[in-house]
Amino acid sequence: xxxxxxxxxxxxxxxxxxxxxxxxxxxxxxxxxxxxxxxxxxxxxxxxxxxxxxxxxxxxxxxxxxxxxxxxxxxxxxxxxxxxxxxxxxxxxxxxxxxxxxxxxxxxxxxxxxxxxxxxxxxxxxxxxxxxxxxxxxxxxxxxxxxxxxxxxxxxxxxxxxxxxxxxxxxxxxxxxxxxxxxxxxxxxxxxxxxxxxxxxxxxxxxxxxxxxxxxxxxxxxxxxxxxxxxxxxxxxxxxxxxxxxxxxxxxxxxxxxxxxxxxxxxxxxxxxxxxxxxxxxxxxxxxxxxxxxxxxxxxxxxxxxxxxxxxxxxxxxxxxxxxxxxxxxxxxxxxxxxxxxxxxxxxxxxxxxxxxxxxxxxxxxxxxxxxxxxxxxxxxxxxxxxxxxxxxxxxxxxxxxxxxxxxxxxxxxxxxxxxxxxxxxxxxxxxxxxxxxxxxxxxxxxxxxxxxxxxxxxxxxxxxxxxxxxxxxxxxxxxxxxxxxxxxxxxxxxxxxxxxxxxxxxxxxxxxxxxxxxxxxxxxxxxxxxxxxxxxxxxxxxxxxxxxxxxxxxxxxxxxxxxxxxxxxxxxxxxxxxxxxxxxxxx
RNA sequence: GCGCCCGUAGCUCAACUGGAUAGAGUGUUGGCCUCCGAAGCCAAAGGUUGUGGGUUCGACUCCCGCCGGGCGCACCA
Numbered sequence: 001x002x003x004x005x006x007x008x009x010x011x012x013x014x015x016x017x018x019x020x021x022x023x024x025x026x027x028x029x030x031x032x033x034x035x036x037x038x039x040x041x042x043x044x045x046x047x048x049x050x051x052x053x054x055x056x057x058x059x060x061x062x063x064x065x066x067x068x069x070x071x072x073x074x075x076x077x078x079x080x081x082x083x084x085x086x087x088x089x090x091x092x093x094x095x096x097x098x099x100x101x102x103x104x105x106x107x108x109x110x111x112x113x114x115x116x117x118x119x120x121x122x123x124x125x126x127x128x129x130x131x132x133x134x135x136x137x138x139x140x141x142x143x144x145x146x147x148x149x150x151x152x153x154x155x156x157x158x159x160x161x162x163x164x165x166x167x168x169x170x171x172x173x174x175x176x177x178x179x180x181x182x183x184x185x186x187x188x189x190x191x192x193x194x195x196x197x198x199x200x201x202x203x204x205x206x207x208x209x210x211x212x213x214x215x216x217x218x219x220x221x222x223x224x225x226x227x228x229x230x231x232x233x234x235x236x237x238x239x240x241x242x243x244x245x246x247x248x249x250x251x252x253x254x255x256x257x258x259x260x261x262x263x264x265x266x267x268x269x270x271x272x273x274x275x276x277x278x279x280x281x282x283x284x285x286x287x288x289x290x291x292x293x294x295x296x297x298x299x300x301x302x303x304x305x306x307x308x309x310x311x312x313x314x315x316x317x318x319x320x321x322x323x324x325x326x327x328x329x330x331x332x333x334x335x336x337x338x339x340x341x342x343x344x345x346x347x348x349x350x351x352x353x354x355x356x357x358x359x360x361x362x363x364x365x366x367x368x369x370x371x372x373x374x375x376x377x378x379x380x381x382x383x384x385x386x387x388x389x390x391x392x393x394x395x396x397x398x399x400x401x402x403x404x405x406x407x408x409x410x411x412x413x414x415x416x417x418x419x420x421x422x423x424x425x426x427x428x429x430x431x432x433x434x435x436x437x438x439x440x441x442x443x444x445x446x447x448x449x450x451x452x453x454x455x456x457x458x459x460x461x462x463x464x465x466x467x468x469x470x471x472x473x474x475x476x477x478x479x480x481x482x483x484x485x486x487x488x489x490x491x492x493x494x495x496x497x498x499x500x501x502x503x504x505x506x507x508x509x510x511x512x513x514x515x516x517x518x519x520x521x522x523x524x525x526x527x528x529x530x531x532x533x534x535x536x537x538x539x540x541x542x543x544x545x546x547x548x549x550x551x552x553x554x555x556x557x558x559x560x561x562x563x564x565x566x567x568x569x570x571x572x573x574x575x576x577x578x579x580x581x582x583x584x585x586x587x588x
Numbered sequence: 589g590c591g592c593c594c595g596u597a598g599c600u601c602a603a604c605u606g607g608a609u610a611g612a613g614u615g616u617u618g619g620c621c622u623c624c625g626a627a628g629c630c631a632a633a634g635g636u637u638g639u640g641g642g643u644u645c646g647a648c649u650c651c652c653g654c655c656g657g658g659c660g661c662a663c664c665a
Contacts (some may be wrong), residue, residue, distance in 0.1 A: 008663060018589070033606095034614080035607095037607090038604080039607090039608075040603095040604095040607075040608060040609085040610095041608070041609075044608075048607090048608090050606095050607070053607085054646065055646090055654095057644095058617095062645085063645065086605085086608075087608045087646090088646065089645075090607075090608070090644050129660075131665095133665075135602065152619080170665070173664090173665075174664075174665085175664090175665075203645070221602055273657095278634065290662095291662055291663095292662090293662075294661055294662060295589050295661080305662080305663065308661080318590070318591065318661085320660085321662090322663055322664090324663080325663040326663050327663080331662095331663065331664090332664065332665050333665090336665085350623085357592095357593085357658090357659060357660085358659075358660075358665095359589090359660090359665075360592060360593085360659060360660045360661090361591075361592080361659095361660055361661065362665095363592095364591080364592085372632085386592085386593080386659090388593090388658090388659090389637065389659095408611070429601085430600090431601090431602090433593060433594080434593090434594075434601080435658085437600080448626060450627085451613085454613095454627080454628090456627095457625085457627055457628075459641090460625080460627095461624085461625065464624070464625055465624055465625095468624050468625095469624085505604080506620095508604065512604055512605080512606095513604095514607070515605085518635095520602095521602095521604080524601095524602065524603095524612090525604095525611090527612080528602095528612080528634080531612080533629055535628095535629065535630085536619090537624075537625095537628080537629080538626090538628070538629040538630080539629090540621055540623080540624065541620080541621080541624090542620085542623095542629095542630090543627075546624085547623090548624055549624055564624095572641095576643065587617075
């Protein structure tokens with residue numbers, strides 16, 4: 001929970017408060033923009049505050065003057081070594097070395113929980129991701145959203161939110177009807193009938209054979225020669241259950257485990273869907289009407305149709321939305337609306353959906369309904385994270401993803417070829433909304449343009465130092481608890497302190513990434529930390545006195561092992577958020 | 589036509605959400621293994637942040653206008 005920047009922000013706030021009390025500053029200043037951050041250039045100091053610049057206007061003083069006044073007060077603090085005013089009015093300061101020693105000790109004590117934050121104050125948040133319908137195994141196209149969703153969930157958890165990981169699937173729509181038809185056809189095939197090619201529009205995948213083989217094993221020929229009204233339900237239920245099991249198993253191999261599975265059918269059966277529709281109706285938000293033709297799109301088959309519409313334009317939508325199709329069945333959006341209503345009823349005020357970019361516009365359509373259904377709960381909010389496509393490459397050739405073409409790459413194949421850690425990390429190396437090239441061959445080569453190995457290597461190196469330490473000092477207690485008691489004051493070279501300063505940023509990185517819903521920042525942070533560590537490590541090549549282990553100075557070695565353990569801990573902490581298992585040795 | 593996203597080094601991307609001299613990888617060039625692991629490190633070179641205005645102490649970041657690209661815009665999810 002420790003965050004040294006928070007600690008110093010409070011100290012600066014205190015001083016400003018005192019200045020206001022003394023009449024040096026006006027009372028009731030808006031201090032919300034005051035920050036304590038690391039300066040961009042390490043040469044400027046350990047920390048900097050923008051207080052003087054932000055407050056100067058309201059205080060009626062020029063920023064430099066105000067900065068000087070603030071600096072004078074800060075100079076009197078024993079934990080601050082040096083203060084200066086620079087540039088337009090930044091107040092830069094350096095901490096006493098002992099403060100950084102405390103920072104290392106905190107990392108060792110908190111272990112993998114270092115970086116945890118109270119930012120979320122235990123607020124409940126529902127994060128829905130994957131949510132593929134049960135029509136087939138997970139394929140590569142699902143992976144990005146799955147990994148981003150899972151990492152975001154971990155991240156929010158670390159930032160102090162009460163996170164529920166949720167999967168929603170549609171088991172009552174068209175796709176499921178197609179699945180049922182496909183399953184029955186394959187069922188007849190499995191029992192010896194010649195069915196020819198799978199007709200256009202049904203699912204051609206070979207996995208359907210596994211589904212029906214299991215069905216045959218359970219029910220034999222029970223469903224042959226009976227009317228569809230008899231076989232449809234059991235075949236459908238069997239197929240859905242079987243494929244959902246496949247999907248869960250697929251997700252398991254990249255370490256994704258949802259806590260809650262929701263589905264459309266339950267909402268139909270328990271009346272949630274009906275109830276949310278009626279609620280909208282009671283509010284006078286439903287009417288029969290005809291929408292104008294969509295603009296800018298060639299629609300030769302367009303014809304005006306009277307549909308059941310929801311007045312979403314009352315809530316900022318660009319158009320009203322149909323809730324029923326012309327045949328009277330629900331449009332896809334209605335069960336989704338009901339599902340969000342269901343989440344609100346379960347006590348969630350904050351909902352996040354992770355979707356593919358091809359679902360763009362979803363938020364605009366759902367949010368009005370949420371606003372209408374939330375009633376007086378004004379603080380209900382929905383965020384959608386849209387994930388751009390992943391382009392797969394193999395030997396430099398793009399790999400096409402299409403259900404028809406048959407050369408579809410499954411998640412399982414992907415993971416078996418490159419490993420779960422590589423998949424998870426690599427998916428995090430771009431902002432969610434930018435396209436990502438994933439080249440099998442490059443990733444398998446394990447070359448140095450592979451960030452995963454760079455970070456893993458840093459972790460392995462840390463472990464390697466400990467192995468070496470055991471040889472050099474047999475019986476040495478290198479547990480974090482023991483290292484926390486080392487004489488950490490021995491860590492005082494600029495190179496060492498730079499590393500410590502970087503690690504002091506980990507809690508800030510977590511908070512920033514969580515606040516912006518940008519889990520990729522964790523990957524970038526880890527890459528940078530690994531880079532700092534590798535650079536420091538190599539300084540020991542040129543300068544023997546900088547090596548971690550000094551045979552004739554056990555005290556110094558222990559202090560530096562504390563530093564190494566801190567690095568290892570922060571990397572492990574970050575990899576945990578990303579769902580990647582740290583390695584202790586590199587091989588291959 | 590409307591909406592959302594994007595435009596940063598030759599290429600792929602960052603930039604702590606308004607901070608100081610815009611940074612990494614890759615590619616190019618040149619160094620470093622008698623060494624705690626060279627899957628690594630160091631250095632050089634590479635930029636009018638698409639463009640024109642505006643807001644302010646301060647803009648890659650916010651606002652407006654252009655230019656260029658991606659995606660989405662009834663009764664698919």
